């Protein structure tokens with residue numbers, strides 16, 4: 001081979017070295033499947049599945065079942081026995097799954113050593129079914145029964161829990177998820193995964209901690225459990241495939257704990273959550289979920305095949321001392337199976353067109369100051385406009401009226417504001433996305449304006465801080481909707 005030929009051969013070899021991987025990459029891309037073409041990995045959600053109740057009613061539009069609140073011994077910490085307060089012996093309680101317009105009949109029995117009730121968080125149901133003893137029903141004493149019977153008017157992710165001694169009872173394990181589907185809702189990619197987040201305060205030997213532990217400081221700061229649970233488990237495993245989307249419905253059922261969720265800063269496409277879908281999607285890399293709040297979003301697994309990670313709880317600034325000296329804590333073991341990555345499907349941007357801003361022309365205005373003080377015994381006493389809920393004078397609203405509530409928080413702690421029975425719109429919403437909510441965070445030293453229209457469900461309704469320790473020491477008010 002002469003010198004010139006050698007030169008050609010070298011050039012050809014270099015070109016080939018450049019082109020072959022290029023061609024290979026192009027072919028590999030052409031061969032990559034889309035998320036729609038593959039299933040989730042086998043047993044992907046096995047560790048996170050929630051039990052569903054046994055339907056006693058043959059009518060497909062009625063779900064009727066027995067629900068018993070009962071103490072059950074469980075192993076939360078390895079090798080330790082805990083007397084958990086449960087619904088039907090499950091932690092969390094059974095998943096209630098309905099369609100818009102379905103009727104729910106729950107034959108509830110209290111087999112606990114204390115009185116209780118069930119509040120159906122976020123549902124726009126009749127006042128008599130709202131589960132607040134002294135206002136909407138009588139207390140359900142140990143051994144007594146009560147039937148909850150109502151029609152579910154709205155789609156969304158909801159949950160249920162006691163409205164009696166709630167900081168203690170929710171802390172002991174009484175909560176369960178509810179999902180109401182709308183068959184007309186916009187189709188979005190992703191297989192559904194319900195993640196009910198909670199925490200529990202346990203002693204080293206696995207006993208439930210005294211719900212008033214920490215005394216005055218516990219009341220003020222709110223009590224965060226030392227054991228983090230996802231669907232009642234410590235560090236469950238989730239399997240996923242890179243690029244194969246999952247639709248997560250996250251519910252914060254903790255008494256006090258705020259959750260900041262992120263996973264390698266991968267985008268979370270928020271669909272809404274509380275009262276079904278929002279008007280359109282918005283995308284975040286990090287999501288704050290406050291007590292009582294729910295989010296519905298599309299998660300795209302970002303990890304390489306055959307690798308593992310951990311979904312963590314990150315400290316959230318909810319006021320004085322809430323992030324100081326605190327580290328991230330583990331929530332879910334995230335296993336990406338060793339199967340080729342797939343190309344994610346597109347998520348539609350517009351989700352629903354039936355939400356318009358409420359007309360607030362001439363709406364009556366109310367100002368609610370969330371307040372913290374001390375009583376004559378020097379115990380923490382919280383309230384609204386300086387009034388403890390035991391002395392609260394109801395806000396009055398006529399059926400059909402629209403009001404604008406300014407919720408002002410001049411305290412050093414954030415307060416998640418929850419209204420029973422009605423949805424509101426936050427005026428000046430995040431990124432202009434319109435959605436219906438029943439729970440929203442009011443960070444320390446800020447205020448929010450909410451518009452709410454009172455439809456024809458008269459009665460006495462509660463609104464309160466969903467840090468349950470705060471509600472217990474008075475941060476709750478009453479709303480009387482008059483016919």
Ligand SMILES: [Cu+2]
Nearest residue numbers: 415465467470
């Ligand atoms: Cu609060």
